[in-house]
Structures are given as C-alpha cells and as structure tokens.
Amino acid sequence: xxxxxxxxxxxxxxxxxxxxxxxxxxxxxxxxxxxxxxxxxxxxxxxxxxxxxxxxxxxxxxxxxxxxxxxxxxxxxxxxxxxxxxxxxxxxxxxxxxxxxxxxxxxxxxxxxxxxxxxxxxxxxxxxxxxxxxxxxxxxxxxxxxxxxxxxxxxxxxxxxxxxxxxxxxxxxxxxxxxxxxxxxxxxxxxxxxxxxxxxxxxxxxxxxxxxxxxxxxxxxxxxxxxxxxxxxxxxxxxxxxxxxxxxxxxxxxxxxxxxxxxxxxxxxxxxxxxxxxxxxxxxxxxxxxxxxxxxxxxxxxxxxxxxxxxxxxxxxxxxxxxxxxxxxxxxxxxxxxxxxxxxxxxxxxxxxxxxxxxxxxxxxxxxxxxxxxxxxxxxxxxxxxxxxxxxxxxxxxxxxxxxxxxxxxxxxxxxxxxxxxxxxxxxxxxxxxxx
Amino acid sequence: xxxxxxxxxxxxxxxxxxxxxxxxxxxxxxxxxxxxxxxxxxxxxxxxxxxxxxxxxxxxxxxxxxxxxxxxxxxxxxxxxxxxxxxxxxxxxxxxxxxxxxxxxxxxxxxxxxxxxxxxxxxxxxxxxxxxxxxxxxxxxxxxxxxxxxxxxxxxxxxxxxxxxxxxxxxxxxxxxxxxxxxxxxxxxxxxxxxxxxxxxxxxxxxxxxxxxxxxxxxxxxxxxxxxxxxxxxxxxxxxxxxxxxxxxxxxxxxxxxxxxxxxxxxxxxxxxxxxxxxxxxxxxxxxxxxxxxxxxxxxxxxxxxxxxxxxxxxxxxxxxxxxxxxxxxxxxxxxxxxxxxxxxxxxxxxxxxxxxxxxxxxxxxxxxxxxxxxxxxxxxxxxxxxxxxxxxxxxxxxxxxxxxxxxxxxxxxxxxxxxxxxxxxxxxxxxxxxx
Numbered sequence: 001x002x003x004x005x006x007x008x009x010x011x012x013x014x015x016x017x018x019x020x021x022x023x024x025x026x027x028x029x030x031x032x033x034x035x036x037x038x039x040x041x042x043x044x045x046x047x048x049x050x051x052x053x054x055x056x057x058x059x060x061x062x063x064x065x066x067x068x069x070x071x072x073x074x075x076x077x078x079x080x081x082x083x084x085x086x087x088x089x090x091x092x093x094x095x096x097x098x099x100x101x102x103x104x105x106x107x108x109x110x111x112x113x114x115x116x117x118x119x120x121x122x123x124x125x126x127x128x129x130x131x132x133x134x135x136x137x138x139x140x141x142x143x144x145x146x147x148x149x150x151x152x153x154x155x156x157x158x159x160x161x162x163x164x165x166x167x168x169x170x171x172x173x174x175x176x177x178x179x180x181x182x183x184x185x186x187x188x189x190x191x192x193x194x195x196x197x198x199x200x201x202x203x204x205x206x207x208x209x210x211x212x213x214x215x216x217x218x219x220x221x222x223x224x225x226x227x228x229x230x231x232x233x234x235x236x237x238x239x240x241x242x243x244x245x246x247x248x249x250x251x252x253x254x255x256x257x258x259x260x261x262x263x264x265x266x267x268x269x270x271x272x273x274x275x276x277x278x279x280x281x282x283x284x285x286x287x288x289x290x291x292x293x294x295x296x297x298x299x300x301x302x303x304x305x306x307x308x309x310x311x312x313x314x315x316x317x318x319x320x321x322x323x324x325x326x327x328x329x330x331x332x333x334x335x336x337x338x339x340x341x342x343x344x345x346x347x348x349x350x351x352x353x354x355x356x357x358x359x360x361x362x363x364x365x366x367x368x369x370x371x372x373x374x375x376x377x378x379x380x381x382x383x384x385x386x387x388x389x390x391x392x393x394x395x396x397x398x399x400x401x402x403x404x405x406x407x408x409x410x411x412x413x414x415x416x417x418x419x420x421x422x423x424x425x426x427x428x429x430x431x432x433x434x435x436x
Numbered sequence: 437x438x439x440x441x442x443x444x445x446x447x448x449x450x451x452x453x454x455x456x457x458x459x460x461x462x463x464x465x466x467x468x469x470x471x472x473x474x475x476x477x478x479x480x481x482x483x484x485x486x487x488x489x490x491x492x493x494x495x496x497x498x499x500x501x502x503x504x505x506x507x508x509x510x511x512x513x514x515x516x517x518x519x520x521x522x523x524x525x526x527x528x529x530x531x532x533x534x535x536x537x538x539x540x541x542x543x544x545x546x547x548x549x550x551x552x553x554x555x556x557x558x559x560x561x562x563x564x565x566x567x568x569x570x571x572x573x574x575x576x577x578x579x580x581x582x583x584x585x586x587x588x589x590x591x592x593x594x595x596x597x598x599x600x601x602x603x604x605x606x607x608x609x610x611x612x613x614x615x616x617x618x619x620x621x622x623x624x625x626x627x628x629x630x631x632x633x634x635x636x637x638x639x640x641x642x643x644x645x646x647x648x649x650x651x652x653x654x655x656x657x658x659x660x661x662x663x664x665x666x667x668x669x670x671x672x673x674x675x676x677x678x679x680x681x682x683x684x685x686x687x688x689x690x691x692x693x694x695x696x697x698x699x700x701x702x703x704x705x706x707x708x709x710x711x712x713x714x715x716x717x718x719x720x721x722x723x724x725x726x727x728x729x730x731x732x733x734x735x736x737x738x739x740x741x742x743x744x745x746x747x748x749x750x751x752x753x754x755x756x757x758x759x760x761x762x763x764x765x766x767x768x769x770x771x772x773x774x775x776x777x778x779x780x781x782x783x784x785x786x787x788x789x790x791x792x793x794x795x796x797x798x799x800x801x802x803x804x805x806x807x808x809x810x811x812x813x814x815x816x817x818x819x820x821x822x823x824x825x826x827x828x829x830x831x832x833x834x835x836x837x838x839x840x841x842x843x844x845x846x847x848x849x850x851x852x853x854x855x856x857x858x859x860x861x862x863x864x865x866x867x868x869x870x871x872x
Contacts (some may be wrong), residue, residue: 003606004605004606004607004608007607007608008608009481010606035470035471035472036470036472036474036475036603036607037469037475037606037607039472039473039475039476040475040476040478040479040607040608040609041481041608042476043447043475043476043479043480043483044479044608047448047479047483056762109763167472169440170439170440170472170473171440171441171443171472171474171476172447172476172477172480174442249867270467295512300590324657
C-alpha cells in the first residue's frame with residue numbers, strides 16, 4: 001500500500017476501505033507517513049467528504065491510537081453530552097448533576113475555551129481549589145459514588161486526534177464534517193459512554209454558522225455514532241444570542257448554581273432540560289422525553305442535583321464554602337457599563353461579538369496556552385426582546401484591565417441592536433435527530 | 437500574511453493575488469513554509485483550479501526562482517516546441533533541424549523517459565559520444581552558428597519546479613491543469629524563447645487520456661503563455677497508436693534519420709511538419725501555415741535539415757560516422773517476434789501498453805535514476821489498418837534480456853487487436869489553438 005494511491009483514491013471521490021484508513025492513521029501516528037501526505041489527504045477529504053462507514057472506521061482507528069477509559073466494574077448506564085461550543089454555554093455544569101441525580105453515570109471529559117467559545121474546564125477551574133486533572137482511579141471512584149466527574153482529556157486519550165487537529169489547524173482542513181465528527185466522536189467514545197447526546201450549536205455565535213451546516217454535522221455525528229454501535233441523539237440549538245444572563249468563568253459558575261437551585265434563566269433551563277432529558281431516554285432510565293423532563297425538574301426542585309454539584313466540587317478539590325462566599329462578589333475592579341443608545345427593544349445581542357470581546361477581557365483565549373481570568377465577563381440586565389429606555393443598563397462588563405475593556409469595547413457596543421419593534425422570538429431547540 | 441489563510445482562500449474558491457502566490461512560492465523555495473502547508477494548498481488548487489492570470493503569475497514566480505538562459509546578443513527568432521509526451525514521439529529530433537534550416541533559432545531543453553513515455557535526452561544520448569549536458573557558452577554558440585542545440589534542464593533553471601514537482605508526485609496533485617501549465621511553461625520561458633509551440637498529446641498513450649482534458653491543458657498553456665507576453669500555439673495530436681514505425685532509443689534516432697532524409701513514416705511526417713510549420717509562423721519567418729509547410733518540406737528535400745542534424749551531433753560530441761555505421765545494425769541479441777494471431781486487419785496497437793512494455797525492455801524507466809538501453813524497443817512491420825494473415829510478423833521486439841521480454845510479453849501481445857473489418861482512420865491533428 002502506498003499513501004499516494006490512497007490520497008488519489010479519495011481525491012477522485014472513492015470510498016476508502018478500513019485497511020486504507022488504518023494505513024493512513026497508523027502511519028501518521030507512527031510518523032512513517034510524512035505530514036505533507038497527510039495534509040493533502042486531509043484536503044482531499046475536505047472536498048470529497050466521507051461516507052458514514054468511512055467516518056466510523058476513521059473514528060474507531062483514531063480511538064485505538066490511544067487508551068480508553070476503563071469503566072468496567074461500575075454500573076451504568078454511562079451517558080455523556082458534548083456541545084460544539086458557544087457563548088455563555090454553561091450547560092455541562094448543570095446537566096451533569098441533574099443527570100446523575102436521575103441515575104445516569106456521566107463520565108464527562110471537557111475542553112478549554114478557544115477563540116470566541118468558552119470552555120467547561122476553565123469555568124470549573126475558576127472554583128477555588130477545583131482540579132480538572134483527575135487520575136483514572138479518582139474518575140472511576142467519583143462516577144461510581146456520585147454519578148459524575150469532570151475531567152480534561154489526558155494525553156493518552158486519542159493521541160491521533162491531537163496530532164491530526166494540529167495539522168488541520170495550519171492546513172485549512174478544520175471545517176470538514178467527517179473530520180470534525182471523527183475528532184469529537186473518538187474522544188467521546190474513548191470515555192466509555194454507551195450513549196451520547198450532542199448539542200450542535202447553530203448560528204453566528206457557533207462553529208456552524210448556518211442551520212444547514214449544523215444539521216450536516218448533527219446527522220454525521222448521529223449516523224457515525226450509530227455505525228459504531230452507540231445510542232445517539234443530536235440536538236441542534238440556536239447560538240445567535242449568548243446563552244443565559246452571565247458570560248465568563250466564575251460568573252458562569254454562579255449562573256450554574258442559580259440553575260441548580262431552580263432560579264436559572266429560561267433559555268438556560270430550556271436547553272439544559274432538553275439535553276438532560278435525552279440523556280435519560282438514551283440511558284434507558286426514562287421511557288420518553290416527557291417522563292424524562294419531569295424527572296429532571298424533580299432533581300432540581302428536590303435539591304438533589306445541587307447537592308451532587310457540591311459533592312463534585314468537594315470531590316475534585318474545590319472549596320465549596322469559599323465558592324458560595326464568592327458568589328455575587330468576585331468581580332474584577334475594571335468594569336464598564338453597556339447602555340442602550342436609544343429607547344426601544346433589544347433586537348439582538350450578537351453572541352459572536354460577545355465571544356470575541358471575551359478573548360480581550362480574559363474570559364477566553366486565542367492560543368491554548370494563554371491564561372484566562374476567573375472574575376471577568378458579562379452580566380446582562382436586558383436581553384433580546386427586553387424594552388429599554390435610552391441610557392438604561394444593558395450589561396455590566398468586567399475586564400482584566402482598562403486596556404482590555406478599551407480593546408473589546410467596539411465589539412461590545414457593536415453587539416447590541418435596539419429596534420422600535422419587539423423582535424420575533426425564534427426557537428432555541430431547532431431540530432432533533434435520534435438513533436436510539 | 438499567513439500560509440493557512442492563503443490555503444483557505446484558494447480552498448474556498450477565490451482567486452489569489454500575485455502577492456499571495458509570491459508568499460507561497462518564495463516561502464516554499466526558501467523552506468520557510470513547511471511542505472505540509474504547500475501540499476494542502478496544492479490539493480486545494482487541484483480542486484479549485486486557477487485563473488489564467490493566477491497561472492501566469494505562478495509561472496512567472498516559479499521562473500524567477502532560478503536563472504534564465506541568456507540569449508542576448510544572438511539574433512532570433514527564438515522558438516521552441518514542447519510535447520506532453522507519447523510513445524515513439526521522436527518529433528523533436530526531426531523538427532529542430534528543419535526549423536533551424538528555415539531560419540528559426542531553437543533553444544531546446546528536453547526531458548527524460550519516465551513511465552510509459554520516452555525522453556528526447558535518452559534518445560539523443562544513444563548516439564555514441566553525444567552529450568546533452570551543455571554549458572551555457574556552448575549552448576549559445578551552437579544556436580548562434582547552427583540554429584539549434586539540445587540540452588537537459590540544469591539545476592539552476594526553475595528550482596521551484598523541481599521542488600514542487602517532487603512534492604506533487606507524492607501528494608496526488610500531479611493531475612492539475614494550472615500546475616502542469618506552470619511547470620511546463622516556466623521551464624520553456626526560462627529557455628528564452630519568444631514563441632512556443634505545444635504538442636498536447638491526447639489518448640490512451642498520452643498523459644491526457646481524453647480530448648477534453650487535452651484541450652483544457654492546451655487552452656491553459658496558450659492563454660497563460662499569452663498572458664506572459666509570448667506567441668503561443670497549442671496543437672492537440674492523437675496518441676492512441678505509437679508514432680512512427682520504431683519505438684526505442686537508438687531505434688528512434690534511426691527513424692529520425694529516415695525522416696530527415698525524406699523517408700519517414702507518414703504519421704511522423706504529418707505531425708512533424710505541422711508542428712514545425714507553426715514554429716515558422718510563430719517565429720515570423722513564414723506568413724502562413726501553407727507557406728511554412730512548403731519551407732519545411734524544402735528543408736528536408738534539399739538535405740539541409742539532415743546536414744544540420746549531423747552538425748548538431750558533432751557539436752554535441754557525437755560520433756556521426758559511428759552513428760551512421762550503427763544504423764540498422766545495433767540491436768539487442770534478445771528479441772522476439774509479435775505475430776498476428778489471425779487473418780484480418782490491424783485494428784489497433786495500444787500505445788500505452790507498448791509504452792509500459794518499453795519500461796520492462798529498457799526503453800524507458802519507472803524512476804528517474806534507472807538506466808535505459810540504446811538497443812532495445814520495437815520495429816513495427818504492420819500498423820493500424822494493415823492487412824495481415826495469421827502468423828504474419830507485426831513487430832520485432834528487442835529487450836535487455838529474456839526476462840524483460842517475458843515480463844513485457846503480456847502487455848505486448850495484449851496491445852494488438854486484429855479485426856475482420858478495416859478500421860476507420862482517425863485524424864492525427866485533432867485541434868489547434870493559437871495566440872499569435
């Protein structure tokens with residue numbers, strides 16, 4: 001077998017066999033195939049795509065490049081959720097304890113903020129003492145005892161993805177549905193979950209800017225996961241406006257606490273309940289989505305979910321008392337107010353601009369090695385549809401320093417549109433694709 | 437400027453500016469841009485193509501990566517011909533002396549046999565003593581005095597092409613019309629020609645298998661060359677059958693002598709006269725193709741072209757007497773006869789299979805570093821359209837040893853089709869595209 005023949009086969013639009021894909025993936029991981037052949041193959045995949053069978057083989061081969069989480073000996077069902085990333089998307093922090101309270105085991109491995117999107121690990125690490133570097137024994141122990149644990153991806157998990165992603169990043173081959181699918185799915189399957197729920201964000205604040213692209217990715221994730229023998233649900237949710245009232249790191253921990261205590265914003269709760277309900281259905285602990293949602297609401301109203309959240313904070317080294325004491329008080333001293341430029345209705349707050357502004361403020365980062373700040377971000381007082389008078393407070397913005405606020409301000413003021421008419425509300429849950 | 441942005445721009449179907457192309461070409465030549473970015477860019481070009489403007493800029497930038505032949509001080513017109521490669525294609529050996537006899541200066545740089553196609557340099561080097569490694573002073577001197585010289589491409593000419601071609605070869609990006617155009621044209625323009633005639637071969641024995649692909653390449657060569665200020669003619673010729681009666685290295689020298697002495701096969705003379713005539717028109721020494729052809733025929737019948745051929749042999753170190761003594765006698769002792777399997781008409785002799793068989797015999801090579809043999813190849817006694825009886829001799833085949841004949845034989849016997857009906861003759865000159 002020669003790499004160049006496999007490249008040309010894909011270039012000419014043919015389906016690659018598992019053996020051919022194995023030759024590419026294993027040859028790349030072992031550095032026997034040079035990067036210049038891998039990158040031209042990646043570009044050919046970008047243009048020609050892959051069948052669900054090819055994508056499933058690629059995912060499985062990538063998965064086998066490293067170790068997988070060993071959950072044997074623990075009782076399931078193991079179900080996780082993955083979001084393609086958005087602005088203000090703190091759903092994981094709320095969903096995991098609710099699902100755990102309903103009998104699901106959630107072996108959650110999350111990512112970090114990058115570009116305009118936030119990262120669950122960065123939010124959790126804003127809790128004093130909290131660590132997201134768990135060894136396998138602790139991860140198993142916490143899941144077995146309290147139903148969930150939150151960790152980062154270790155180097156041993158899918159090394160092929162790390163290597164491939166770095167190459168895709170510099171060769172213009174990131175935006176390929178089968179490659180995105182294999183990257184996401186290989187890591188999720190490596191967690192040992194039996195079922196997975198994907199939140200595919202769609203809109204200006206998402207990676208997939210159009211509903212069409214989001215649906216293509218959701219379909220690919222669901223069909224490929226199905227080909228790998230998993231139960232899968234893909235939920236396409238709107239990411240035009242930031243999710244919830246708070247965007248930041250510790251600010252989003254605060255809002256997660258609100259949600260778990262039953263006082264979360266309506267949009268956050270709608271998305272969280274829907275995704276968690278699908279986890280319950282996919283995990284087989286609820287017979288349908290209606291029963292599942294009732295169970296989720298009960299987990300919140302009973303206080304059980306919040307109790308599990310606090311247990312998780314303590315499990316992972318966090319100081320739950322300090323966290324509660326900091327609630328509402330931990331704010332950068334550099335702040336500025338976004339005010340309505342005129343009387344009317346908030347027609348939109350552009351999630352993408354807010355996300356980009358967050359990079360300046362210290363919420364997110366441009367490079368994976370840059371630090372983030374716990375005490376910066378946005379608190380929105382008026383969101384889409386709210387009636388505002390000229391000069392009314394729309395948001396308080398916290399930055400790491402004055403310069404960051406200066407740099408972010410054109411994006412922040414440009415994110416707000418005020419109109420004469422009340423804007424039409426659009427659904428948050430756009431579409432659902434299931435393979436159960 | 438970042439390479440990844442340029443890759444994505446091309447990937448998304450946009451035209452690159454000269455500055456962006458310069459960033460890629462110069463960055464690659466200086467090794468500042470890694471090969472994995474160049475190869476993904478090449479694959480994006482494969483899928484998206486290039487405008488003639490982009491192709492002309494790429495060609496010019498590649499050209500400027502090295503030195504160009506300095507013909508200043510010599511009187512023109514300088515016109516060269518380039519063939520995309522075929523089987524039995526010895527046109528250059530006949531065309532250069534005819535054109536020179538008609539007042540054209542031909543600064544010819546040729547290539548070597550590779551895969552199923554033959555190479556002018558290998559054919560010339562089968563003449564005892566003949567060298568194709570000329571220094572610039574000798575090249576200039578021979579052209580100035582005798583109208584033409586035949587050399588190989590030096591390392592100083594278009595180094596960007598050598599580097600890019602090696603990468604294309606292993607990344608599945610050879611078959612791209614703009615990249616082929618820039619590769620061919622950069623080397624031809626570096627020779628210092630004012631006008632160029634391209635013989636774009638079409639058919640199973642050619643690089644371009646279909647007329648459509650050949651026309652696409654011919655159009656690209658003509659329009660790109662025109663954008664670079666050159667007078668250009670693209671002639672699409674058929675390469676379904678081998679050209680002429682002899683295929684080999686010294687065997688093709690023999691047939692070239694026949695052609696120059698006025699006794700060449702009709703197909704060889706038709707293609708040679710047509711291409712040479714266009715050189716005369718493009719060089720401005722004939723007012724039209726009819727006048728040019730009369731001049732070409734006169735150059736042969738007067739013996740002037742053959743005289744110039746002998747002078748060139750001597751100029752380049754060849755032993756013209758020994759060459760003439762070897763004529764008809766220099767044959768490998770390993771030979772075999774291809775006979776008609778039944779009575780009928782020769783319906784076709786597959787040029788591609790003959791070319792591939794030639795690699796086994798020692799006519800051609802698979803890797804540029806493999807040696808070739810002077811005394812091997814094919815002498816056809818019956819060609820397409822000939823009436824044959826069962827067991828009649830169709831060709832004598834010479835190989836470097838018995839094993840090579842054994843290995844080549846399935847291709848050779850498979851190349852011959854005999855049918856009951858006389859086959860329809862198809863035109864050799866398929867189409868002409870001019871920018872004069």
